Amino acid sequence: MSATAAFTPQRGRSRAAKDRTATIVVWAAFVVALVPLVWLLATTIASGASSIDLDFLTHDMTSRLDPVTFKQLPGTGAAHALIGTLLVTLGATVISVPIGLLTAIYLVEYGRGRWVARTITLLVDVMTGIPSIVAGLFALALFSYFFGLGTRMGIMGSVALSLLMIPTVVRSAEEMMRLVSADLREAAYALGVPKWRTILRVVIPTALPGIVTGIMLAIARVVGETAPLLVAVGAVDVTNKNLFDGRMMTLPVYIMSQYRTSTPSGYAHAWAGALLLIAIVMALNLVARLVGRRFASRTGK
Amino acid sequence: MTRIEVSNVSIFYGDFKAVEDVSMTIREQAVTAFIGPSGCGKSTFLRALNRMHEVIPGATVQGSITVDGQDIYAPEVDPVEVRRRIGMVFQRPNPFPTMSIYENVVAGARLNSKRMPRSEADAIVERSLQGANLWNEVKDRLTKPGMSLSGGQQQRLCIARAIAVEPDVLLMDEPCSALDPISTAAIEDLIHELKSTFTIAIVTHNMQQAARISDDTGFFNLRATGQPGHLVEFNPTQKMFTSPDNRATEDYIAGRFG
Numbered sequence: 001m002s003a004t005a006a007f008t009p010q011r012g013r014s015r016a017a018k019d020r021t022a023t024i025v026v027w028a029a030f031v032v033a034l035v036p037l038v039w040l041l042a043t044t045i046a047s048g049a050s051s052i053d054l055d056f057l058t059h060d061m062t063s064r065l066d067p068v069t070f071k072q073l074p075g076t077g078a079a080h081a082l083i084g085t086l087l088v089t090l091g092a093t094v095i096s097v098p099i100g101l102l103t104a105i106y107l108v109e110y111g112r113g114r115w116v117a118r119t120i121t122l123l124v125d126v127m128t129g130i131p132s133i134v135a136g137l138f139a140l141a142l143f144s145y146f147f148g149l150g151t152r153m154g155i156m157g158s159v160a161l162s163l164l165m166i167p168t169v170v171r172s173a174e175e176m177m178r179l180v181s182a183d184l185r186e187a188a189y190a191l192g193v194p195k196w197r198t199i200l201r202v203v204i205p206t207a208l209p210g211i212v213t214g215i216m217l218a219i220a221r222v223v224g225e226t227a228p229l230l231v232a233v234g235a236v237d238v239t240n241k242n243l244f245d246g247r248m249m250t251l252p253v254y255i256m257s258q259y260r261t262s263t264p265s266g267y268a269h270a271w272a273g274a275l276l277l278i279a280i281v282m283a284l285n286l287v288a289r290l291v292g293r294r295f296a297s298r299t300g301k
Numbered sequence: 302m303t304r305i306e307v308s309n310v311s312i313f314y315g316d317f318k319a320v321e322d323v324s325m326t327i328r329e330q331a332v333t334a335f336i337g338p339s340g341c342g343k344s345t346f347l348r349a350l351n352r353m354h355e356v357i358p359g360a361t362v363q364g365s366i367t368v369d370g371q372d373i374y375a376p377e378v379d380p381v382e383v384r385r386r387i388g389m390v391f392q393r394p395n396p397f398p399t400m401s402i403y404e405n406v407v408a409g410a411r412l413n414s415k416r417m418p419r420s421e422a423d424a425i426v427e428r429s430l431q432g433a434n435l436w437n438e439v440k441d442r443l444t445k446p447g448m449s450l451s452g453g454q455q456q457r458l459c460i461a462r463a464i465a466v467e468p469d470v471l472l473m474d475e476p477c478s479a480l481d482p483i484s485t486a487a488i489e490d491l492i493h494e495l496k497s498t499f500t501i502a503i504v505t506h507n508m509q510q511a512a513r514i515s516d517d518t519g520f521f522n523l524r525a526t527g528q529p530g531h532l533v534e535f536n537p538t539q540k541m542f543t544s545p546d547n548r549a550t551e552d553y554i555a556g557r558f559g
Contacts, residue, residue, distance in 0.1 A: 112358065183395040187459070189356060191409035191466055192385025201412045205399045 041278070048275030051268040057082070060249070061237035074265075078273050080239040081254035084154065085280070087243050088233065088250055089223050091158030092165055097215055099162075100169025107170070108177040109199055128167040135163040136228025143232075152234045154243035157250065160228035165218045172214025176207040209292040216288030220281045226252035251277045303369050303386075303469035303500045304329045305350065310364035311529070312342065312349050314357065319345045321529035322364075325519055327470075332492060332501045334511040334538065337521030337553070342530025343504045346521070347472050350502065351387035352380040368470070385409075388468035392475040394455035396447030396462070403443040405458055406430060409466035425465050432498075433461035434491050453484025460491065464499070471495065473503040477510065489514050508554055512542050520550045 059077030066073050103120065111117025139160035143151045180203050188198040204211070234247035235257050251273050258270040305327040312320040320342035327333045327350075335343040348354040349362050352373065366373050373383045396405045406426045410417060417425075426443065430436040435457040439450070447458055456476060463471060473492070477485040492501060492514050505511050511518055519535040534547045545551050 181395070183391060183393060184397060186353065186356060186389075186391065187395045187397065187462075188408075188412060189381075190351070190353060190384055190389035190391075191412065191462065192381055193409070193412045194381050197412055197414070202397060202399075206397075 044271060044275050044278060047268070048271035048273075051272035052275060056269075056272055060239045075237060076269075078251065078254055078269065078276060080237070081249040081251045081273060082276065083239060083241060084233070084248035085223065085251040085277075087241065088154050088157040088161065088229065088248065089219060091155055091243055092161035092222060093215070093219055095158055095162040096165040096169050096218070100166045101173055101211070103166075103170045104173035104177060105199060105204075107174050109195070109203070124167045124170050127163065128171070130163065132160075132164055132225050133227035133231060135160040136231035138163065139228065139232040152232070152247045153245065154233055154240070154248040157229045157233035157248070158243065160232045161222040161225060164222050164225065164228075168218035168221060169215055172217070173207070173211045176210030176214065177203055179210070180206045209294075212291045213288045216284050216291070220284045223281060223284070224252055224277055226256055229253050230256070251280075305470065305500065305502075306365075306367045306370075307350075308365050310346070310349065310362060310366060312345050312354065313359075313361045313363070315359040318529040320349075320521075321531045323532045325532065325535045327500060327502055328517060329500050330496060331516040332496050332503060332514050333517045333519065334515035335502070335504045335519045335521060336506070336508060336511050337530070337533075338523065339506075340526070340530070341521040341523050343519075343521045344474050345530075347474055347502060347504050348389075350472055351389055351470070352383050353389060355380060385466060386468050387470040387472060388463035388466065390456070390460055390463050390471065390473045390476045393479050394452055394459050396450075396455050396458050398446070398448050400447055401444045402439050402447050402450070402458060405447040406461050406465050408462055429461040429465040430458075432464050432495070433457040434487060434494075435461055451484070453480050453487060456480060456484065456488060457491065460488070460495075464495070468499065470500045470502070473501065475504050475506060478506060485510070508556075512538060518542075520545075520547070520553060522549060522553070 056077050056079075058079050059075060060080035061075030061077065063075055064073045065071075103124070107117050107120060111120070136157075139156045142159065143153065143156050184202055184206060185198055188202045189195070193201070229250045230253050233250060233253070235253050236247040236249050240246055240248045255270045255273040255277070258266045258273065260266070307327070308324045310320070310323045311318060323346060325333075335347060337343050345354060350366060354360045354362075362374055368383075368387070372378070373387075397408055400408060403426055404411065406429050407422050410422070410425075427436060427440075430439065435454060438454060439445075439458075442449075447455065450458060456479075460471075460476075477488050480488065489510065492503065495501060496516075503511075503515065515538045517535065518538045518541040520533045520541070521530050522533045523530050534541065534545055534550045536546065540546075541550060542554060545554065
């Protein structure tokens with residue numbers, strides 16, 4: 001018949017129309033997805049930025065004595081929460097990165113197809129779905145068992161958060177290491193390099209940008225967790241820099257407790273804390289991108 | 302110089318027999334080529350010569366392969382040591398992407414954390430790159446990533462990396478199949494020079510290449526798909542390409558099948 005039928009103007013117009021429709025729909029979806037994000041950022045900045053000052057960043061919530069009027073001044077800062085969040089998250093990272101990385105190495109390099117590996121993969125998948133408060137209760141129960149009821153320590157929060165971080169670290173490191181081509185491993189073997197050195201010196205360095213990005217994203221995901229920290233670390237108004245002794249304040253819990261005061265200054269502090277938390281997460285994302293790019297540029301792409 | 306004796310070798314992947322009953326002598330200071338249709342087990346056989354096939358789970362070897370009289374499959378032999386003495390160059394160039402040209406050449410020593418003075422490393426790099434006919438092209442940009450080179454240069458970099466650890470034998474698995482004719486000619490010239498120092502075994506799909514560069518040729522074939530590959534004929538290349546003993550060899554070389 002006619003192969004030229006495909007070139008009739010009628011068909012051409014309908015295709016162009018479909019293309020335009022699809023383009024509009026995709027753009028509309030993009031804008032709709034962007035609206036809440038921009039809105040959220042704008043609100044947080046508008047309500048929180050004015051309260052963030054040197055005082056907010058350097059003081060905790062303990063009351064002070066005014067040296068001139070000898071009046072008790074209420075605490076005005078989130079420094080204790082900022083320090084607590086950084087320490088607890090650092091602790092969680094120190095716990096979960098080695099465990100997650102070693103698990104991923106086992107899954108990719110040694111366990112292939114064995115039932116142990118399949119079981120671990122299943123358990124990791126299950127862990128991904130653990131509600132965060134359950135992780136907090138677990139840490140609470142674990143430490144209560146050894147140190148008695150009512151124990152509160154920053155490290156308990158680290159343990160709870162690491163339960164949430166480990167699956168993400170395992171999964172991302174596993175994906176990244178699987179992407180390292182078998183050719184590179186063989187190249188190392190053919191030079192007389194043992195398997196463990198090949199993993200350490202070839203596979204991990206090659207996969208490092210992706211692994212680092214994965215770790216950063218895992219941190220960003222847990223840094224805003226509230227429930228497990230409320231349960232396991234508690235809340236306190238003074239600065240505590242010791243992960244192993246007593247309650248600590250963390251930013252999410254700070255936001256919550258300030259909000260609960262239902263006072264104008266409480267709301268202002270809550271918004272300021274929220275802005276600080278968002279800033280931390282964004283800074284982490286930025287660092288992850290920079291690290292990824294720096295390593296990627298070394299590979300000559 | 303190193304001679305490899307292969308007797309009655311069969312290679313398995315799990316229960317599947319991939320190569321059956323191969324015997325041959327790979328002579329020192331010579332190039333031995335393996336030809337044959339795809340899937341006939343010549344690459345598998347080559348990888349068995351330095352125990353590289355063991356990387357694949359379930360792969361096993363029966364029969365004996367001796368290098369200078371020593372059985373490389375004896376229980377007390379460390380496969381890592383075997384691979385250090387018997388180097389390998391692969392089908393696709395595979396320089397380490399995180400390393401510079403310089404680091405790629407000394408990778409064998411560096412990855413094993415062998416300490417050496419800078420001057421010694423410099424000497425190894427220059428000698429190996431010269432040995433691989435790459436020195437003049439890259440001597441001014443040794444710190445650039447290995448991946449920044451062209452495909453042919455990358456393959457010569459891989460050869461430099463392989464000879465830098467001073468192996469006795471060099472195995473090459475279709476080293477030119479991903480390269481253009483000019484790079485192929487460069488590698489063939491290089492193989493010709495290298496055979497004065499190394500025992501070389503090479504798998505190739507290119508009949509002319511086998512005729513040009515090899516001293517001995519082995520022809521592998523399958524009786525049918527699903528059957529193990531076997532060695533049909535092993536003779537000096539001259540004889541293989543003029544008056545082979547076996548009719549199947551003549552047909553294959555003449556292009557009548559495969």
